[in-house]
Amino acid sequence: MNLMMLLEMATSNDPDRAAVSAHDLALTYQDMYGRAGAGASYLRERDYQTVAYLGPNSAAFAVTVFAAAWAGIPFWPVNYRLAGDQILGLLDTDERVLVVAHQDSAAAVRACRHDVISVEQWLGLTAGAAPLTEWPSDPDLVAVLLNTSGTTSKPKTAVLRHRHLVSYVLHSVDFGSADPADAVAVSVPPYHVAGIVNLLTNIFAGRRVVYLDAFEPGAWLDTVRRERVTHAMVVPTMLARIVAELDGTPANVPSLRTLSYGGSRVGATTILQALRLFPGTDFVNAYGLTETSSTIAILSPEDHRSALHSDDEAVRARLASAGQVIPGVEAEIRSADGRPVPPGEAGELWLRGDQISGEYLASESPLDENGWFPTKDRAYFDGAQFLFIEGRADDTIIRGGENIAPAEIEDVLMQHPAVGEAAVVGAPDEEWGQTIVAFVVLREGADADADEIRSFARGKLRTSKTPDRIIERDCLPYTDSGKLLRRMLTAELAAGQATDM
């Protein structure tokens, strides 16, 4: 089992089909296959143990993924948006690493201890004919290293092996099922698990990947129209920015059949607006983690439609769910003492399956003796097997012995007409254990005071869930894949830097 098997199958099926288009280059399947082979022999001849890629989405990125797989060494996409010293810190390893760096990152890696080549050099040396070598079939080889976003703790390096990624692709994609005219617009960054996985699934389906090197909502809409994009994947912050860019005008993207979103929670308002602005497009919500090879649950287009048109409150609520668990994955909700809990009751989400890794570099496996992985996400199932994610278990606020999910309070705060963004965290408290602190960003031109927001929240939540403090901010801290950095807010509180509204 090797990622190359996926590319080889797609290449032999239709060698001249377009595989990737990007700002730097367009490649057919045969081109990509040839470059992967040439890249692999370069990596092998020089005994590299890892190949790092530092740059935005590009055809060079796709070539590097497969060249590493063919050589049997890990591919490691590094976040090129990090500060120079952070990048140097990450790259400070004893392994023999080849760093393929985009010109904008050249300065950041000049002091790096490894061999560095530019994207242009890499594309030049992979342009030759593929030499006659074989790729290793050992399914346990490491395919990809990914630095997790570390929203609640120090970032770690997740390890995905060939068997994890190939299993996900084989379980969820029908080989060669895409029409030759199909194209998918990819704007998630290459160092995000979704950036790796969507390359693999779309290659296997035979769908052309159209890379956007940086996300900007106007450019995204232009690309969808110009390239006649049929499928697209965005993270929720991108969806919110597209909705804002459209400003109530329907999107006018007749080619776009499917828009999938995932990566963090989506506000109900955003998704309702998006459904209205993209009337001819099917929506898919995907939930997963880096450690699970991305998607483990899907809210399908039919689920979106039935939620939207149902009179049943429980069915309508599913619009905010992660949908149902995909084939090949088992899921269980467990209480703090490790026992499975019935539907309707929240606990920690545990997962098992061929695509589940859970492994981090230089750490013990977090899997239990039966192969179950604790996600650290707090979740529950409804009576019809729909999965609802409440957020990170570490983020759960325990106020007076009651478990409170910040998401529930954030959703209510964002229904207030003056509130644009909201983030809720717990603060240590002598009397209650923790109290509830809400950070809010007011909409432009809107005005509201703390009492008004609090009484609005109290009208929709129990008193015990009403924020004890409300703090106004100009903006909230997010990772660039759109995940809220709660630890920064908690740190500000602890340092006494936050003042009440």
Add this chain to the structure above:
Amino acid sequence: MQLRAGMHLVSVVSPASIIVLRAPKKDVEVCCGGVAMAVAENIARDIEVQAAGNGTGTGLILGKRYAHESSDLECLCTRAGAGELTVDGEPLVLKDAKPLPPSD
């Protein structure tokens, strides 16, 4: 032979090869064109589809899933080729794909 999910088997009568998606619990013999398939240690890089060997019967179609219910074997064809696929003498049947909506 005890199969494992992820194991790669190659035909000796044609260019056909398969990967095991779900393995039976008990030992089985998987044949292509009536001859036992071999475990591939390294996958040859040559993707030119060679001329069909001396396999007979229905050929294997690239990217299709084949299953055998009573043994619980499921596999995927990774290279097309001639020869009927059997497990302990019984034919595997082509499985209908039930694709998920594209989420990536």
